[in-house]
Amino acid sequence: MKPRPPADASMVRSYHFRSRRRPVWSHRIFIFPLASLVLCLCALAMSGWLRWGGSSAVVVAVDLSGSTYNAEPEQFNQPGTLSYQAIAAVDRYLDRFAESAENDNTVRAMGFAAEVVPLTDEFSSNIDEVRSQLHRRLAEESLPAEVLPNSTNLNLALKWGIERLKEEPNRRRELVIVTDGEVEIADYFIDRAREENVTLHAMSVGRDVRALREAVGETGGMYRFGEGDRIDAFFQESFFFSQLYGPLWAIVWGAGVLISFVWLLTLPxxxxLFQNRFRWSMNRAGRVAVSHSCFWTMLxxxxxxKLVLNVF
Structure with a gap:
């Protein structure tokens, strides 16, 4: 049964006005926040909220093929060689992890050429222990021979890194690679990286390797190429990318979601609430609703x- 209009004249006018008003969802003040909410939610998902949330598990993969030390075993990890520059950069990379506010990150290192050899025993958040294991392994005279240094098999390195990262299910998974080889990468391993939410970061020393650049792009990581003196900068940039860049966008789009939702509630x-339930006038209800949205937007x-400043 349709309710009768109230008897009072002013209330009659108000009743008929309200009965003729357009639905809430047909107003721009509702449509625009709704569109913004959908956009921010999509951007938040695309920026990798699930991947970027929480702490990191990182596998550092260093090319130890013969070309990184002039194919002379006695020059392995000696000053002036590419292997030495790469390991020194890994050391400073570990320093950044140790200094980061989020100290629950875990790291593991491996070396690769035709074969893959672990350089540390397991994932660990104890950076001093990781560094100690790394340098003990590098000091072993048999290491250059173990990796079979005459060629570079990046597919095997990807397989090893992805399999190890599966052991860390509740963290961001990242595989950081430094190589000087002209490598080929099977699509299978790129697909596996995406399936396991593994982000690849890579630096190609001396040349721009298209296959490596495209593989990194497929997983949303960072790619660089240049001379050996750029390796340290690459590691620092990859640290920024994983620890700062991802969370930064999560904060930006997350704030956009909340602000859009607040404004979406303005007209309802x-x-x-204010007009129909509290019986406030339209002017008063409108002012309070907009003030409510402005307050929460500013907050x-x-x-x-503050969160962004804490990230940096």
């Missing part, structure tokens, strides 16, 4: 800025 609060924005 105005009509359904969310302030918190987001």
């Amino acid at each position: 609060l105005d009509r359904w 969310i924005f302030t918190v987001a800025i």
